[in-house]
Amino acid sequence: MEKNVLANTLTLDSVRESLIRQEDTVIFYLIERAKYPINSPVYHPSFAGVSGSLVDYIVKHTEALQSKVTIEELFQFTGASININKTIWDMYFNQLLPLFVSEGNDGNYVQTATCDLQCLQALSRRIHYGKFVAEVKFMDAPEDYGPAIQAQNRDALMELLTFKSVEEMVKQRVKKKAMVFGQEVCLGDSKGKYKVDPSVVSRLYEEWVMPLTKKVQVEYLLCRLD
Numbered sequence: 001m002e003k004n005v006l007a008n009t010l011t012l013d014s015v016r017e018s019l020i021r022q023e024d025t026v027i028f029y030l031i032e033r034a035k036y037p038i039n040s041p042v043y044h045p046s047f048a049g050v051s052g053s054l055v056d057y058i059v060k061h062t063e064a065l066q067s068k069v070t071i072e073e074l075f076q077f078t079g080a081s082i083n084i085n086k087t088i089w090d091m092y093f094n095q096l097l098p099l100f101v102s103e104g105n106d107g108n109y110v111q112t113a114t115c116d117l118q119c120l121q122a123l124s125r126r127i128h129y130g131k132f133v134a135e136v137k138f139m140d141a142p143e144d145y146g147p148a149i150q151a152q153n154r155d156a157l158m159e160l161l162t163f164k165s166v167e168e169m170v171k172q173r174v175k176k177k178a179m180v181f182g183q184e185v186c187l188g189d190s191k192g193k194y195k196v197d198p199s200v201v202s203r204l205y206e207e208w209v210m211p212l213t214k215k216v217q218v219e220y221l222l223c224r225l226d
């Protein structure tokens, strides 16, 4: 199979480094979103002057513009197109958002929807980066992954690609980053006040981000030898 040049320059260390850097992006966008309360009119199925909700409208139009200047799936290695954005969307709006924004309405609807889009894109990029992680793991040990792929054995693939100790470090690091990046800075004592609850960030990674990244890896590997 034709390999993208990029595949040859990726290593497990380099993809992990990218995942670590992407943590900063995810956390900064969560902090930005937390500046606004829930602003529920943004999600109302019909928003004055647009068809559908304001967040649907902004996501659709911003992405249409962005797709004119970026080539989607530039680094895709196989024909398999893995896309779990629907799951990410539902997780973000139904589960995550209520955990880290306050109740209320301050009228900043466009800013709020824009922050949501940025959070969603950062989470989506991070989770779909599982394709690169999986490719590197496969290239490092085709003799281990090959039989599990041929047998289409999801459980075996999941076990092969899981590193519990790495997951534990990720959880601890994102919590610490949320503390450092999100602390209220003032000249006096500023103990213990955070813009986004650090335990929500570690929960986000433990319950959603890492499991979904692993799901992407499994789906990618299942088609790796097609």
Ligand SMILES: O=C(O)C(=O)C[C@]1(C(=O)O)C=C[C@@H](O)C=C1
Residues within 6 Å of the ligand: 016, 019, 133, 161, 162, 163, 164, 166, 167, 170, 209, 210, 211, 213, 214
């Ligand atoms: O670092 C890896 O090996 C990954 O596959 C990434 C990741 C993650 O999502 O952070 C997912 C699965 C592993 O168990 C550990 C971490």
